[in-house]
Amino acid sequence: MINASTTLCCVIGNPIKHSFSPQIHNLGYEKLGLNFCFLAFEVEDLKKAIDGIRAFNIRGTSVTIPHKIKIMEYLDKVDKRALKIGAVNTVVNKQGVLTGYNTDGEGALTAIKKITTLKNKKVALLGAGGAARAIATILEEELANIWLFARDKKKANAFAKDFKIEKILPLANISAVSGADIIINATPTGMHPNINITLVPAKLLHKKQIVFDIVYNPKETRLIKDAKKTGCRVVYGYEMLLYQAVAQFKLYTGIEAPVSQMRQELVNVLTH
Numbered sequence: 001m002i003n004a005s006t007t008l009c010c011v012i013g014n015p016i017k018h019s020f021s022p023q024i025h026n027l028g029y030e031k032l033g034l035n036f037c038f039l040a041f042e043v044e045d046l047k048k049a050i051d052g053i054r055a056f057n058i059r060g061t062s063v064t065i066p067h068k069i070k071i072m073e074y075l076d077k078v079d080k081r082a083l084k085i086g087a088v089n090t091v092v093n094k095q096g097v098l099t100g101y102n103t104d105g106e107g108a109l110t111a112i113k114k115i116t117t118l119k120n121k122k123v124a125l126l127g128a129g130g131a132a133r134a135i136a137t138i139l140e141e142e143l144a145n146i147w148l149f150a151r152d153k154k155k156a157n158a159f160a161k162d163f164k165i166e167k168i169l170p171l172a173n174i175s176a177v178s179g180a181d182i183i184i185n186a187t188p189t190g191m192h193p194n195i196n197i198t199l200v201p202a203k204l205l206h207k208k209q210i211v212f213d214i215v216y217n218p219k220e221t222r223l224i225k226d227a228k229k230t231g232c233r234v235v236y237g238y239e240m241l242l243y244q245a246v247a248q249f250k251l252y253t254g255i256e257a258p259v260s261q262m263r264q265e266l267v268n269v270l271t272h
């Protein structure tokens with residue numbers, strides 16, 4: 001029931017119509033009987049949107065492309081992890097003070113930790129973009145050994161200035177993934193509609209490895225299919241997406257999210 005006491009949360013981005021956040025968060029509010037409502041806003045003028053968050057006292061704002069970096073300059077505080085990642089995907093408004101967080105790393109960590117620990121593991125991280133930075137932050141915190149695979153040498157070297165990287169490898173050396181304990185694809189490779197593409201030929205996988213593909217559209221990518229056929233344990237991209245939303249839910253409401261019901265909703269709304 002929406003009334004004059006309803007607390008508003010939202011996601012901002014441009015475009016925004018593809019966002020699953022309203023369904024997942026609203027489902028959580030409904031299941032827990034919280035007087036909260038979550039909407040999506042297509043935002044062009046970020047500064048005005050921030051003024052709106054303050055003026056309408058919007059409790060929680062999820063942030064997506066293209067505003068994740070620029071928004072940092074309009075906030076009152078940015079937490080340590082988001083600063084290290086260099087991007088904010090979550091803004092919490094506490095009595096008019098706006099604090100930025102980044103829950104992508106936490107989402108990845110919760111998803112991986114369901115099946116393994118990271119300390120001293122050799123992790124092949126494919127990609128050097130925004131999501132790879134979020135994942136490298138938690139890999140570093142958990143004392144994993146990061147092997148960075150990237151196609152652009154300059155970007156890889158810049159990445160290695162911000163994170164403790166054990167090895168930098170070009171994608172031409174992809175056969176080196178065979179020596180890793182965990183392989184994480186943090187590139188868009190394999191995303192719909194290019195669903196038959198993978199950066200890791202199946203013959204390089206072996207069954208003791210854990211394979212995590214952060215691509216969630218399709219739910220089961222070519223890489224995940226190959227890994228399952230090989231006998232590897234796998235982590236689905238939608239689990240990271242789920243747990244980053246679960247972390248936001250807690251930041252916005254102060255209450256633990258109903259995880260399994262939110263997972264079911266997410267699986268239902270992901271069409272591929």
Ligand code: NAP
Nearest residue numbers: 127128129130131132151152186187188214216237240241
């Ligand atoms: P991004 O900042 O644009 O970075 C993409 C990275 O992938 C860059 O290093 C890019 O290399 C590399 N790359 C792109 N196409 C490639 C190709 N064909 N071969 C090799 N490398 C390639 O994007 P992002 O925000 O990190 O997102 C990456 C993917 O993760 C997207 O599919 C996104 O939907 C997904 N994602 C999932 C979650 C989740 O919760 N599951 C969260 C965030 C993102 P260059 O720099 O050389 O172009």
